[in-house]
Structures are given as structure tokens and as C-alpha cells.
Amino acid sequence: MQEVAIIGIGQVPVDEHWDKRLVELAGEAVFAALEDAELSRVDALYVGNMMAGQLDKQSHLGALVTDWIGMRGIEAMTVEAACGSGALALRIALIAVSSGIVTSALAVGVEKMTDTSPRETTAALATAASADWEGIHGVTFVGLNALIMRRYMHEYGWKHQDFAQFSINAHANGVKNPNARFRSPITKEIYKKAAMIADPINIMDASPIGDGAAAAVVVPADLVKGQKGKPLIKIAGSAVATDSLAVHDRQDPLWLKAAEKSSREAYSQAGVGPDEIDFFEVHDAFSIMSALSLEASGFAERGQGPRLALDGDITPDGRIPVTTMGGLKARGHPVGATGMYQIVESVSQLRGEAGPAQIDGVKVGMAQNIGGSGATIITHILKAD
């Protein structure tokens, strides 16, 4: 398999971009990534998106974005696995470049969620869950996560406040990221008193939706080896794993099997284990998901995810810094774009370009993008050469 490198990254701030269309957001991220890569053209474009058909009345984003960025003609398509769509764009770009079928590829994640009513957006998000077993009952995504969190607290004896540090850390890191949707720190008191959404999940456990786009340019590593300038960032591990869509149908609803499988495969490809990971962009759509992801990916024992947060292990100077640029909680969660934000942020960290959010001396970073309540999980490990 061909070694593959990320040589350009770009993003737009996550926000309510009411003045910009979806294709403009994608274009801005793509142009920034191309400029960063010092390339004017690529062979193929893979778009990660979940909801444009439903919310923007626009499917067929591959051709749309390709035309908008002035590359009419090249291969293009959309890839989708709900909130895991973003990282799939990188996955397919990696596979395409690895195969030798294309030499350069753009991966872009894009989503526009704030031009529609909350009712419409919530209904579109619910299509990530099982329509037959979950959606049909009217359960929302936060409702499903609330059921999981409640059971987790019951099973392992955690209190709600034990999850506070996930959100406090994310917001503290988001303050340092100019592309984050929320740049205000929060306190234990704010966390505790936040408005309840679906008990036990309050507004400070839940990531905000938003409009956004993030992109990366991918080429064979040997094409750019030895070039001076930016450090070379290689994709050292990449794996996708799946689980049942419906949460009730899992043997253990408190264990993310797909996170376990995809992280193990990525570790094996990269020749590292959890101890060698310098930072971890977790998919903290809800604070419970941070705990479950850390456990299944080998950073904490079963049921002990919150311990990491309580012990200060997840902060920038901790044992395993997470959500280093604010995560979904503070940077924001434009669902189909989120996986690519995680990649862009990981590359920034590994290049030493993360500004005030920079973590010193990082060489190996991991990003994990979760679709639905854990039904599709994509893990990438990136290494600075």
C-alpha cells in the first residue's frame, strides 16, 4: 500500500453562516487547502455530507462543488455515514490515492444546518438512527444519548457532575481556536446549572450544530518527501468499523464495539498503541460519547472514562489531551463536516501550527469520527514525519 500524506488543510469558522450557501462554505475550505498545499488542481474530490438533500434540497454535491471550485470534469462524489461522513471523505481519498487510480485528491466535509427550522434539522438528524426501531418512536439523537448516559451512570455509579470536565476542557480549548463556534470558557457551576435537554443530558453535555466546511489535500507521500517547508503529515492508520444502527440491539449498549475495532485496526497499521498517541480528537457530540470513545479506544478501563477527565488527564498538559481545538462541544458540530475538522485540527497540531492551542512536542495524533450512536466509527492516526 502506497504511503499517503496530507499536504494541505483548510477550514471555515463554524458558525451560523446565513449569508453563505453550502457550496460557498465548501469552496472556501477547499481553496484554503489548495493554497496551503500549493496546488491548483487535483484528480478527484470526495465530499462528506449527511443532510444537504434534506435541508438544502440539494443532493449531488460532488459535481456541484467540483464545478464551483473550477475543476469541472474531475471525478467527484458524496460519501455518507451520518455524523461520520466527514472522516469517510478522507478515507476514500486515502484509498483512491493508495490504489494509484488518482494521484491527488481533495477530501471536504461540509454541512449547513442553521438555515432550516430546529424541527427540520432535528428530524434530518434523526435519520442517522434506525428509522424502524428508533426514529419511528420519535426519539431524537439527544434522547438516544440520554438513555445511554442514564444507563451508564446507573451501571458504573457516576454522577452527572463527574462528566463536567469533558465540557470544561473542550470550552477552555475552544477559546484558543479562532474557528470555534463558542469561545467562552465554562465553569463547574455553569455546567451544573445548564438547562436540561433530555435528562441527564443538559445543554453543556451537548455539542451545538452549525454550518461549516473543512478540507484536506492528499497525495502519495513519496511525491513530497524531502520537500522543504511544512512538516510532512502521513496517514499512518485508517479504519472504518460498523455496529447495529439501533442501540437496543447491541449486546452491551455501553460499549462502542466499532470504536474498539476501528481503533485496534488503526493502531495495528500505525504500529502504535494508545500510549504512543500524543493527542486524541474524540467525537464529543455528547459528554457520554467522550467517555465511551476513550474506553473503547484503550485509554480507560470499561466504565472509567470519566475518571480520566476528573484526574486532569485530558487537558492540553495531561496524559492524553482530547478535543484540543474545542472538540464538537466548543468548535461546533456541523455533522458531515465534523470528521474533516478533526483531521484539519490534528494536522495543525502535528505541524506545530495550532497557535495558542498548540500542544508541545506532538508527533502522533488520533481522530475518531462517530456516525449515529456509534454505528459507524472511523479512526485515523496521523504522524508527523
Next chain:
Amino acid sequence: MQEVAIIGIGQVPVDEHWDKRLVELAGEAVFAALEDAELSRVDALYVGNMMAGQLDKQSHLGALVTDWIGMRGIEAMTVEAACGSGALALRIALIAVSSGIVTSALAVGVEKMTDTSPRETTAALATAASADWEGIHGVTFVGLNALIMRRYMHEYGWKHQDFAQFSINAHANGVKNPNARFRSPITKEIYKKAAMIADPINIMDASPIGDGAAAAVVVPADLVKGQKGKPLIKIAGSAVATDSLAVHDRQDPLWLKAAEKSSREAYSQAGVGPDEIDFFEVHDAFSIMSALSLEASGFAERGQGPRLALDGDITPDGRIPVTTMGGLKARGHPVGATGMYQIVESVSQLRGEAGPAQIDGVKVGMAQNIGGSGATIITHILKAD
């Protein structure tokens, strides 16, 4: 690049499957393909689908189908380029197997379009066009194709009845295909008197929607070389090309640039030209699309597509048989599944398993899947070894 073979195919008849869910249709096609391949498991599953999020309130089909077919855990995702989604599933399966990242992959196209009202289905289909330039004006897909057909007739001097043979041939071939939605022959008289939908397109120029699923199993060719039994079918050419989503924005709205580009690339990979193609599964969503596709793919001069049909060149014993199993017109057009039906039918022909629809002595077949009004076009060339 690794040589790749299709070793199993499966399909369900295109119909109004009101008694079956989308995942059941996909499952039936997949189980048939696995049985045909004599495999019980693959490494990855790629689903081609356009509208499940909108019409079934179900995104995230990769994990859903994977779970349903008993392969919970493996890599899975959806790929989409409107009506071109089906062939993209094969394209990604090919790329993934070529890269060596997976050894075996399932490509399945699936769509369910008849459980919703015609208004809902038509609105969902319109998301394949440009929302900003076309959808916003309320133009439907048949409306866009009617504008193209009208201009084509004006520009090249054809009359409506000159397109009749495309539909007559498709229906004659569909009679011989047990999986076709319509199995009745039509006459010139029926074509002429058919109800108008969007002048000049009448109901006999337009393909019917439907529910359906078709699947193929893909592995490295050297894994199965020399095995006795079924002839080995190799993917000799595969290319995706794009054009502007909005038809008005093309220099020549009567020329499918993406068909030209993707067919030229596929010919070059396969080392053949149009003269060596034994049959061609064209994307006859509308009869005008057959003409445009034949021209841009090198089978007819510009503006002379209908001549082929009038001269009897497109029938099973003609120079370039098209829509050999009924095409979109008679087999039916479950949009995200259509590209995979074309592949399944091509493999049947190349294996000599097409029954009454069999064309004698075919060794090289081409299938072309079109997304939108030509904005994404995928061409595959298959060869019997």
C-alpha cells in the same frame, strides 16, 4: 493497479415492493450475489443510494445493510451522485480492492421510491439538479430533459417519432428479462399516442421509477484465476467524470462532456474503442439521453444518435445493442440502484447467462450511469476472460 473481477451478482425484480423495506431489498440482492460468488463474507460494503434520507427517513445505510446481512462490524458507507449513485458503489469497491486495503467488497445499489407520494418522490428527484438555478424555479427532472430534447430536435432537425426505436427496443428487450418492471412490447403507434408529460417527452420517452436493489461481489482477479465454473468477468475500465449541475451553464447543453471524458478514459484503460464494444447499457432515463450518450461515447456523430436507432443498429442483432435487458425504460429506474442493475445485466450477458435476452458471442460490454442531467457520468467496461 490490481486487476479486479466481479465474481457474484444479485438483483431483485424492479417493482412496487410495498411489502418490503429498503434494507430487505438490499439484503435480497446481496444474498443472491454472495451465493453466486460462493462467499459468506466480505471485507467491506459500499451502498449506492440517492434518496433514502428524504423518502425513507433513513440515512446511514452502510451500517444498516451491513447489520441486516449479518456482517455487523465491517467497513461500510453510502456513496451518492444522484441517479449515478449505483455505479459509484462499484467504482469504490473497485478502488478499495485495487488499493489492497480490502480484499473483497460488496457493491449494492438500492432505492425505494414508491412508498411515498409522487409529489414527494418528484421533489426528492429534483435535488439531483441545481437547487440554486433549476430546483428553485420548480423545474422537475422530466422538465429539464424536455428542454434538452426540444432544443436537440430544433438544432438537428429530428422529429419526435425519430426517437421511437429507443423505447421500442428497450421494451422488446425487457420482455425477455424476468426482473424488468415492464414486460410488454410497445409499437410505433403506442409510442406516438402516449400521454404527454413535458412536451416533447411523453410517457414512452420516460423511464419509470420503482423499488429495487442490485449487487455485485468484487475481488482481485488473481484470487480467482483458473477456478473452474463461471467465466471470469474483469473490470477493464472504470472512470467518473463531472460537468456543471445546471444545464444552462454548459457551453453546449446538447453534448454530454462527462460522458465523453469518462468513456474515453474507460476505453483507454481497457485498450478498446467503441468498435470493440459488443453491447452498451445506456442510461436511457429519457430517450433523448440515449441519443446524447451514444454520441458522446463515440457510437454516433454529433446530432446523429437517433440515426443509430432508426437504422436498427441498437437491437440485439444490431451493430451496438443497447439496453439489452430492457434498460431504464422497461427494466425500470430505481435511481440509486440503476447503475448496479446495469452492471449485473452486463455480467449476465458476458457470462452467457442472460437467458432469452442473451446476445451471442459477447466478450466486451460497457455500462454508463448518469447522475442528474449529465453532471456525473460513470462508465465501466467489463471483459469476459
